[in-house]
Amino acid sequence: MDSIIYLDHAATSWPKPPExxxxxxxxxxxxxxxxxxxxxxxxxxxxxxxxxxxxxLAQLFAVHNPNDIVLTSNTTEALxxxxxxxxxxxxxxxxxxxxxxxxxxxxxxxxxxKGIRVDYISVDTEGEVNLKEVERAxxxxxxxxxxxxxxxxxxxxxxxxxIGELAARYGAVLLVDAAxxxxxxxxxxxxxxxxxxxxxxxxxxxxxxxxxxxxxxxxIELKPLMHGGTGSQSNALEQPNIRPDRYEAGTPNTIGYAxxxxxxxxxxxxxxxxxxxxxxxxxxxxxxxxxxIRGITILGPDLxxxxxxxxxxxxxxxxxxxxxxxxxxxYGIAVRAGYHCTPLAHMAAGTENTGxxxxxxGLWTTKKDIDSIVHAIxxxxx
Ligand SMILES: Cc1ncc(COP(=O)(O)O)c(C=O)c1O
Numbered sequence: 001m002d003s004i005i006y007l008d009h010a011a012t013s014w015p016k017p018p019e020x021x022x023x024x025x026x027x028x029x030x031x032x033x034x035x036x037x038x039x040x041x042x043x044x045x046x047x048x049x050x051x052x053x054x055x056x057l058a059q060l061f062a063v064h065n066p067n068d069i070v071l072t073s074n075t076t077e078a079l080x081x082x083x084x085x086x087x088x089x090x091x092x093x094x095x096x097x098x099x100x101x102x103x104x105x106x107x108x109x110x111x112x113x114k115g116i117r118v119d120y121i122s123v124d125t126e127g128e129v130n131l132k133e134v135e136r137a138x139x140x141x142x143x144x145x146x147x148x149x150x151x152x153x154x155x156x157x158x159x160x161x162x163i164g165e166l167a168a169r170y171g172a173v174l175l176v177d178a179a180x181x182x183x184x185x186x187x188x189x190x191x192x193x194x195x196x197x198x199x200x201x202x203x204x205x206x207x208x209x210x211x212x213x214x215x216x217x218x219x220i221e222l223k224p225l226m227h228g229g230t231g232s233q234s235n236a237l238e239q240p241n242i243r244p245d246r247y248e249a250g251t252p253n254t255i256g257y258a259x260x261x262x263x264x265x266x267x268x269x270x271x272x273x274x275x276x277x278x279x280x281x282x283x284x285x286x287x288x289x290x291x292x293i294r295g296i297t298i299l300g301p302d303l304x305x306x307x308x309x310x311x312x313x314x315x316x317x318x319x320x321x322x323x324x325x326x327x328x329x330x331y332g333i334a335v336r337a338g339y340h341c342t343p344l345a346h347m348a349a350g351t352e353n354t355g356x357x358x359x360x361x362g363l364w365t366t367k368k369d370i371d372s373i374v375h376a377i378x379x380x381x382x
Contacts, residue, residue: 005369009311009362010152010180012202012209014100020206027258034251036231046254053261054244060205060264061197062188063215070214070247071257075179076102077225078198078214081247082175083146085222086196089114092141094172096121096129096158097344098151103177104344107146117141123348126301127156134163138170145174149181152165153345153356155283155307157185164193173220179203180308183267184275195220204275205267206363207260210253216243223349226250240286248267267303275363279309282361282370286311289374293381299349299356310360312340312349315381320355323380327357331376335359 006014035046054066063069065214072078083106087093093107097120110116119137119218123129134145138329145167150157157279160176167174173195178187182197189197194215201211216222224239228249240246267275290296295316301307315323324337338355339346346352359373 003332005331005372006364007359007361007369008334009203010308010337010358010360011336012200013204013206013362015364016206016208016259017049017263019244019262020208024208024255024259025263027255031254031258034231035254036245037047037229038361039287049254049258049261050252053257053264056261056264056268057213057215060183060268061188061199061215062190064190065218067243068216068218070216070244071252072212072214073140073210073253074178074202074212075198075200076212078212079103079175081104081178081214081222081225082196082198082216083144083223084110085247086144086173086175086220087114087116088143090116090141091143092119092139093144093146094119094121094134094137094142095146096148097123097348098127098148098154098156098158098342099146099344100148100152100177100179101341101343102179103146120344123151123154123156125299126305126348127151127154127345127348128301129163131159131162135166137343138166138172142170142172145172146177147174148177148179149185149187150308151300151342151345152180152310153340153342153358154349155310155312156301157181157306157308160194161192167195168193173217176232180310181270182281183264183309186272189215196377200254201260201263205260206263208256211256211260214247216234216247222247224249244260244380270363276308278363279361279365280307282365282367283307283309283311285367285370286359286361286374289370290377293374293378295381296377297324299351309362309365310358312356314351314356315377316351318380320357323357323377326380327376331372332358332374333376335373
């Protein structure tokens with residue numbers, strides 16, 4: 001790859017650590033068989049890969065039993081399994097205005113087809129929720145609270161522990177969309193009252209694309225999204241009741257999960273606390289630089305406040321896509337522009353007609369990279 005300043009980590013992290021690529025190569029060579037479907041040594045190696053991946057994830061999220069983690073192909077699949085598997089006709093759901101379409105579309109689908117009811121709690125222009133408003137939304141049919149841990153447009157971080165306490169008090173389950181937080185903000189599913197946690201493997205956990213997962217608390221029962229072969233209870237017509245088999249039909253992405261395991265081990269080594277600090281500092285540097293440029297408006301929490309490592313902004317008299325195009329072609333800087341699959345968050349930020357440019361940092365991003373984007377934007381605006 002020609003030199004590129006990659007500031008699109010919120011979409012998927014790049015490059016992956018060398019250990020991830022080595023683990024995938026090793027798995028291809030030594031664990032390339034079908035896990036759980038045979039007792040020969042390579043099938044056993046493949047099963048071990050999946051078990052060790054679950055174990056590393058369990059350590060990261062303080063999950064007691066690794067088998068409560070279902071491996072999926074991305075966050076979207078995990079969210080669909082959680083939402084469609086848990087909700088029934090007539091249920092009431094509380095969500096927020098920062099939800100991604102991976103939450104909103106399954107909810108809206110169930111609204112149309114199953115008559116569920118959904119309240120989207122408003123957020124302010126910085127993407128923060130008011131807990132009193134969340135509490136007021138509960139009623140006797142509320143079974144689920146779905147909440148993005150962090151906005152993929154604004155970078156704001158929601159008070160998950162407090163929302164989890166409210167959900168527990170009103171007898172509802174909390175489902176957290178950790179697409180923008182897993183690996184980058186510490187998560188403890190027990191301490192935070194999280195009933196289900198949907199996460200990507202390919203963003204903050206540094207694994208390859210095609211990986212993700214869903215933690216399901218032991219007392220939560222879901223309808224499987226997929227029915228099919230699991231390698232277990234082959235004579236039964238029903239999907240097996242044992243975890244994780246119940247929710248994992250078909251041949252899995254063993255090679256990808258080998259990479260994910262290596263990525264999670266890297267995160268455990270660096271720790272989410274340190275990664276958060278690194279990314280927060282870079283985001284602050286970018287905000288400081290951009291705020292001194294004429295015509296640039298930065299979205300999300302103000303300087304000095306908690307936020308993840310993404311900074312979205314709009315430029316007066318310049319289309320977001322045009323700006324991203326110039327950054328790529330003239331300066332070799334990769335950012336994302338447009339609507340970021342989160343229309344309600346754009347409404348909260350007042351950017352529903354403009355979209356926004358989003359620059360997001362990762363583990364390898366340096367202060368020099370931030371200087372480069374600030375300098376490029378200043379030149380484009382002058
Ligand atoms: C907040 C949020 N939720 C869900 C998703 C979907 O993630 P995936 O691409 O892993 O399905 C994204 C992707 O960017 C996201 O930012």
